[in-house]
Amino acid sequence: MKTIEYPIKEIVRFEMDENKIWWLRYNYEHPSFPSIGKKRGGKSVSNKKGYMDFVFQTTYFCEGNNFSLEGNGDGMIYRGNRNIVYWSHKEVLGYKLPSLLFPYTQTEHFFEVLDEYGEPYPYYGNPDYKKYIEDNNGECPLPLPKDVKWWEV
Numbered sequence: 001m002k003t004i005e006y007p008i009k010e011i012v013r014f015e016m017d018e019n020k021i022w023w024l025r026y027n028y029e030h031p032s033f034p035s036i037g038k039k040r041g042g043k044s045v046s047n048k049k050g051y052m053d054f055v056f057q058t059t060y061f062c063e064g065n066n067f068s069l070e071g072n073g074d075g076m077i078y079r080g081n082r083n084i085v086y087w088s089h090k091e092v093l094g095y096k097l098p099s100l101l102f103p104y105t106q107t108e109h110f111f112e113v114l115d116e117y118g119e120p121y122p123y124y125g126n127p128d129y130k131k132y133i134e135d136n137n138g139e140c141p142l143p144l145p146k147d148v149k150w151w152e153v
Contacts, residue, residue, distance in 0.1 A: 004053040007032055008061040014101065016140060019122035020133050022101035024062065024069060036093050046093050051076075055098065062101060066143040070100040082118030103129075105144040 034050040059073035076095035113125035123130035
């Protein structure tokens, strides 16, 4: 089956919140944004293939910008917390798109420190990342330097 190509750069953007956590924001109004369903032979069918193509292309775009997108394209995100709902789940399109980003270091490590509800701690709970942000006047130049062992908290 042919891959659906999306103009990812026009549909998504990176945003850092007040806790210095990175998020992927979607432009749901963009004309190329995939729809949940489509008409085929007078019946409405789910557009799981379109969403899979979109999420995988988005994941590669994030990786090219030194981020790991939660779930790495494996599915959507459960509403109540940040658990992955895999593509094989029949109701996967009823959940939400992955949006939490983890910055890669130059050694291709990234940190995933989440609380009991699946939400990231401020500064990802990483004191070295916090210091890096403070040393850069609240900014986060990417990729993160490789001389820090970011994964050792």
